[in-house]
Amino acid sequence: MVTKDNPDKSDAAFYAYINSVSGIEDENRALKEQTETLERELEKFKRTPLLVCEIKELIDNKAVLRLQNGNEFLVEISKECEPLKAGDGVLAEQKNLTVLKKLGSPKKFDVEKFVVIDKPTITWDNIGGLTDQVRSIKEVVELPLKKPQLFRDIGIVPPKGVLLFGPPGTGKTLLAKAVAASTKSTFIEVVGSELVQKFIGEGAKLVKEMFQLAREKAPSIVFIDELDSIAATRVDVGTSGEREVQRTFMQLLSEIDGFEALDNVKIIGCTNREDILDTAITRPGRLDRKIFVPLPEAIGRKEIFKIHTKPMKMDKLDIDELVKKTENFSGADIQSVCTEAGYVAIRENRNKVTQKDFLEAITIVTGKTANSDYKRMFG
Numbered sequence: 001m002v003t004k005d006n007p008d009k010s011d012a013a014f015y016a017y018i019n020s021v022s023g024i025e026d027e028n029r030a031l032k033e034q035t036e037t038l039e040r041e042l043e044k045f046k047r048t049p050l051l052v053c054e055i056k057e058l059i060d061n062k063a064v065l066r067l068q069n070g071n072e073f074l075v076e077i078s079k080e081c082e083p084l085k086a087g088d089g090v091l092a093e094q095k096n097l098t099v100l101k102k103l104g105s106p107k108k109f110d111v112e113k114f115v116v117i118d119k120p121t122i123t124w125d126n127i128g129g130l131t132d133q134v135r136s137i138k139e140v141v142e143l144p145l146k147k148p149q150l151f152r153d154i155g156i157v158p159p160k161g162v163l164l165f166g167p168p169g170t171g172k173t174l175l176a177k178a179v180a181a182s183t184k185s186t187f188i189e190v191v192g193s194e195l196v197q198k199f200i201g202e203g204a205k206l207v208k209e210m211f212q213l214a215r216e217k218a219p220s221i222v223f224i225d226e227l228d229s230i231a232a233t234r235v236d237v238g239t240s241g242e243r244e245v246q247r248t249f250m251q252l253l254s255e256i257d258g259f260e261a262l263d264n265v266k267i268i269g270c271t272n273r274e275d276i277l278d279t280a281i282t283r284p285g286r287l288d289r290k291i292f293v294p295l296p297e298a299i300g301r302k303e304i305f306k307i308h309t310k311p312m313k314m315d316k317l318d319i320d321e322l323v324k325k326t327e328n329f330s331g332a333d334i335q336s337v338c339t340e341a342g343y344v345a346i347r348e349n350r351n352k353v354t355q356k357d358f359l360e361a362i363t364i365v366t367g368k369t370a371n372s373d374y375k376r377m378f379g
Contacts, residue, residue, distance in 0.1 A: 129300020169332030
């Protein structure tokens with residue numbers, strides 16, 4: 001019997017059925033959505049990946065496409081692709097390299113993280129024992145920057161750059177900074193090994209942007225130390241690292257070729273190993289003026305001693321004796337001797353440096369000190 005307080009059992013069963021059906025429908029809906037999501041993800045995995053490339057040049061309705069490994073191809077451009085310009089990053093098909101989509105300009109390096117930008121204050125008076133080298137670098141770098149009209153009037157083309165080579169510590173960097181100071185040029189210094197990046201193609205981009213920076217800050221001097229690390233004689237090699245060095249080197253040659261000889265940007269290369277350089281870097285029109293910077297002779301060592309001892313407080317000094325005892329010393333070695341002589345005086349609480357201090361400093365710098373502890377530690 002059905003009463004008000006006891007609902008009919010059929011109604012309860014009906015409501016239970018409705019709830020059950022509703023739950024199943026919700027579950028089916030969730031499963032369907034999950035299935036569709038998985039199908040979309042599966043379709044993504046089935047698609048052929050696209051290549052990220054760079055537009056080097058546009059020719060009619062086609063593009064010269066540069067891949068990240070440095071190879072270049074003339075390819076078609078999809079009609080759906082946005083208007084392109086040289087330097088744009090794009091997506092291209094793997095099979096036929098058709099350009100499908102514009103990505104925008106590729107990210108630039110913060111090139112100033114890799115180079116030292118300076119306005120040197122070193123003068124020619126700070127350089128001793130390099131009379132011939134100073135004259136040569138003035139002719140090649142200073143004169144074209146200060147008086148380019150002289151070359152135009154005579155009808156000759158000066159070198160675009162110069163190669164400084166010789167043993168370490170002989171004053172190659174000093175010469176470069178002095179000529180930058182004398183011409184009031186921005187001095188952009190980079191170590192050759194810094195130009196070779198671990199990612200394919202980045203070394204070449206860094207070289208390109210470094211020279212663009214030089215143009216923006218002209219008059220400027222680009223100083224590449226350890227040039228041999230990227231410009232050594234090329235050999236047939238297969239490793240990716242060696243190929244990257246060669247790509248960076250080729251970009252360097254391209255940038256040098258892109259300058260006019262009378263532009264207000266000059267290039268100075270520096271190396272201790274001139275013998276292993278690729279002849280392409282020193283051929284006419286590039287770094288074709290070579291200046292050898294040797295160890296200083298007796299007269300040069302005397303000049304260097306006078307330069308470094310000028311600000312020092314000292315008793316009467318017999319420089320000739322010091323010159324005799326520093327044969328085969330570089331300019332940097334002589335500077336170290338002067339600094340070490342000052343430390344000898346400081347250790348003994350004196351405010352003047354003596355001849356004896358210099359003689360002791362020479363033995364320390366050459367590693368022949370009489371101190372038994374030093375001998376025991378260093379041999």
